[in-house]
Amino acid sequence: xxxxxxxxxxxxxxxxxxxxxxxxxxxxxxxxxxxxxxxxxxxxxxxxxxxxxxxxxxxxxxxxxxxxxxxxxxxxxxxxxxxxxxxxxxxxxxxxxxxxxxxxxxxxxxxxxxxxxxxxxxxxxxxxxxxxxxxxxxxxxxxxxxxxxxxxxxxxxxxxxxxxxxxxxxxxxxxxxxxxxxxxxxxxxxxxxxxxxxxxxxxxxxxxxxxxxxxxxxxxxxxxxxxxxxxxxxxxxxxxxxxxxxxxxxxxxxxxxxxxxxxxxxxxxxxxxxxxxxxxxxxxxxxxxxxxxxxxxxxxxxxxxxxxxxxxxxxxxxxxxxxxxxxxxxxxx
Amino acid sequence: xxxxxxxxxxxxxxxxxxxxxxxxxxxxxxxxxxxxxxxxxxxxxxxxxxxxxxxxxxxxxxxxxxxxxxxxxxxxxxxxxxxxxxxxxxxxxxxxxxxxxxxxxxxxxxxxxxxxxxxxxxxxxxxxxxxxxxxxxxxxxxxxxxxxxxxxxxxxxxxxxxxxxxxxxxxxxxxxxxxxxxxxxxxxxxxxxxxxxxxxxxxxxxxxxxxxxxxxxxxxxxxxxxxxxxxxxxxxxxxxxxxxxxxxxxxxxxxxxxxxxxxxxxxxxxxxxxxxxxxxxxxxxxxxxxxxxxxxxxxxxxxxxxxxxxxxxxxxxxxxxxxxxxxxxxxxxxxxxxxxxxxxxxxxxxxxxx
Numbered sequence: 261x262x263x264x265x266x267x268x269x270x271x272x273x274x275x276x277x278x279x280x281x282x283x284x285x286x287x288x289x290x291x292x293x294x295x296x297x298x299x300x301x302x303x304x305x306x307x308x309x310x311x312x313x314x315x316x317x318x319x320x321x322x323x324x325x326x327x328x329x330x331x332x333x334x335x336x337x338x339x340x341x342x343x344x345x346x347x348x349x350x351x352x353x354x355x356x357x358x359x360x361x362x363x364x365x366x367x368x369x370x371x372x373x374x375x376x377x378x379x380x381x382x383x384x385x386x387x388x389x390x391x392x393x394x395x396x397x398x399x400x401x402x403x404x405x406x407x408x409x410x411x412x413x414x415x416x417x418x419x420x421x422x423x424x425x426x427x428x429x430x431x432x433x434x435x436x437x438x439x440x441x442x443x444x445x446x447x448x449x450x451x452x453x454x455x456x457x458x459x460x461x462x463x464x465x466x467x468x469x470x471x472x473x474x475x476x477x478x479x480x481x482x483x484x485x486x487x488x489x490x491x492x493x494x495x496x497x498x499x500x501x502x503x504x505x506x507x508x509x510x511x512x513x514x515x516x517x518x519x520x521x522x523x524x525x526x527x528x529x530x531x532x533x534x535x536x537x538x539x540x541x542x543x544x545x546x547x548x549x550x551x552x553x554x555x556x557x558x559x560x561x562x563x564x565x566x567x568x569x570x571x572x573x574x575x576x577x578x579x580x581x582x583x584x585x586x587x588x589x590x591x592x593x
Numbered sequence: 594x595x596x597x598x599x600x601x602x603x604x605x606x607x608x609x610x611x612x613x614x615x616x617x618x619x620x621x622x623x624x625x626x627x628x629x630x631x632x633x634x635x636x637x638x639x640x641x642x643x644x645x646x647x648x649x650x651x652x653x654x655x656x657x658x659x660x661x662x663x664x665x666x667x668x669x670x671x672x673x674x675x676x677x678x679x680x681x682x683x684x685x686x687x688x689x690x691x692x693x694x695x696x697x698x699x700x701x702x703x704x705x706x707x708x709x710x711x712x713x714x715x716x717x718x719x720x721x722x723x724x725x726x727x728x729x730x731x732x733x734x735x736x737x738x739x740x741x742x743x744x745x746x747x748x749x750x751x752x753x754x755x756x757x758x759x760x761x762x763x764x765x766x767x768x769x770x771x772x773x774x775x776x777x778x779x780x781x782x783x784x785x786x787x788x789x790x791x792x793x794x795x796x797x798x799x800x801x802x803x804x805x806x807x808x809x810x811x812x813x814x815x816x817x818x819x820x821x822x823x824x825x826x827x828x829x830x831x832x833x834x835x836x837x838x839x840x841x842x843x844x845x846x847x848x849x850x851x852x853x854x855x856x857x858x859x860x861x862x863x864x865x866x867x868x869x870x871x872x873x874x875x876x877x878x879x880x881x882x883x884x885x886x887x888x889x890x891x892x893x894x895x896x897x898x899x900x901x902x903x904x905x906x907x908x909x910x911x912x913x914x915x916x917x918x919x920x921x922x923x924x925x926x927x928x929x930x931x932x933x934x935x936x937x938x939x940x941x942x943x944x945x946x947x
Contacts, residue, residue, distance in 0.1 A: 391915030570732035
């Protein structure tokens with residue numbers, strides 16, 4: 261109990277943040293719930309990107325800065341292919357491309373760099389992300405493209421009887437949230453129940469031990485990067501249909517980074533929970549805290565959601581350095 | 594073959610602690626300095642000064658600063674351009690609000706302000722390590738980007754948020770022409786290099802290196818981690834802050850709110866990776882490489898007679914940049930400085946194998 265006080269304090273602060281909007285009398289509960297839901301749905305999308313990070317870090321100890329570039333690359337591929345063939349064919353072809361990409365990355369970048377320290381690998385993925393940004397735009401073009409998922413975009417009113425004026429929900433967000441949830445569930449099953457999943461977890465635990473009992477390390481890495489490519493594809497399609505496929509899509513990954521450190525690098529659960537916390541926190545801050553700050557400090561516009569997630573994650577790390585669900589590291593001399 | 598140090602004995606403590614213990618190295622350095630100060634201003638065109646040498650000199654100061662933190666103390670930072678921004682905006686506001694200050698004093702104060710900010714963002718390093726820290730330093734980047742874009746006081750209520758700087762004046766000398774800028778920056782760079790060199794071979798630098806190599810062991814032998822890590826953050830931010838002020842005043846002249854963005858941070862990091870972590874010489878090489886590469890890539894197609902569109906050129910630049918980074922990491926993880934050392938060693942023995 262005594263040891264947990266920082267976590268409890270932080271939880272209380274977060275709760276206070278959730279309750280604070282009601283200090284202003286004009287906040288209607290309907291609007292509040294709307295913001296909360298919006299935050300949760302944005303959070304699910306962050307989780308999608310964060311999942312890609314967590315998967316690769318868990319299995320190969322590589323912090324994959326290129327995840328954002330992979331999201332952009334996959335989305336571009338789907339968007340451009342869908343102009344020629346039906347959407348599902350485009351997604352299949354894009355998936356094949358992502359697997360090929362995973363194989364190439366493993367072959368050309370990871371294998372020569374095996375046993376290098378984490379920083380060097382991080383740098384290498386930065387190089388990969390530069391390359392993918394350039395390569396993707398060279399072969400697919402650099403305009404803004406659309407992905408049509410065939411989901412109606414107009415918002416619907418729900419719970420009109422419960423709140424005055426009802427709550428506006430975007431149908432597209434709703435579908436995205438369902439897809440993301442399904443994906444997380446599928447990944448959890450894959451990791452827990454299949455032989456490959458078990459091998460992946462073994463590699464994550466200890467490379468050498470896994471290798472010594474006959475798990476082919478290289479193949480596992482290709483699989484992990486392919487899975488990450490798949491996650492990037494899903495995230496790219498959903499984000500792309502929401503925002504349009506363009507270069508700024510690769511910046512979405514930067515939004516997902518605080519999610520990963522908040523949840524803990526190694527944890528799939530952490531990616532999901534962290535995503536929800538960041539999503540809600542960000543929306544709350546943007547809607548309720550932003551105007552207050554603009555008024556108080558005479559700012560040229562809000563935009564605090566650009567850094568809020570990072571500062572939230574940073575404060576959290578001060579309390580729990582390994583993140584919410586990360587493994588605790590013990591130093592030995 | 595080319596030079597040997599035979600017969601150069603160290604018989605006093607002074608000669609043992611010299612910065613350049615070998616006579617040939619001293620001569621080489623002297624010739625280089627005479628050439629840089631005496632010959633280059635007359636030989637080089639204004640275009641080369643503005644596009645190559647001036648950015649190179651400023652970015653070298655920044656790279657040395659980042660190298661002190663990442664290469665010597667082992668704390669990764671992905672957000673160092675934020676401290677450049679702090680330095681630049683601090684200098685801008687000092688010149689604007691206290692115009693009678695000497696520019697050197699302005700540089701010093703803006704460096705100190707950047708150091709304080711760096712100290713604050715360095716505090717998490719006491720709790721978190723490695724990749725977590727790398728991501729956490731991004732907080733500095735995004736927060737500072739936002740701060741300088743949104744808080745109007747910093748940009749003196751300019752409408753577009755972009756700021757203009759007056760020319761630099763020093764003791765009645767207006768640093769105006771490219772050659773003058775070059776000489777001013779060269780002088781500063783030499784001072785900063787000497788200070789850094791002496792820092793890393795004195796007590797504090799050794800503490801940083803001990804922290805980098807194994808923090809728990811360093812703590813056991815009596816190095817205070819709080820002190821070592823925070824001084825590294827402060828000194829590094831000071832260097833980078835001064836470089837930021839110079840970047841704004843001497844190189845850019847006027848800049849937009851997002852001039853010091855994440856791309857610049859990553860470029861700084863590439864400089865020390867490609868140049869060599871934990872090597873001052875490497876900072877020079879890395880800065881030169883990163884400054885030259887885009888210019889080369891832009892000129893190359895024209896030289897080869899292959900016309901390509903500008904957007905194509907940007908994409909190609911990104912691709913080649915990415916490939917080069919991965920290539921360097923695979924071929925020589927210790928960077929150009931290590932290649933230089935190997936080359937020197939080879940030349941010393943040449944043409945004999947041993």
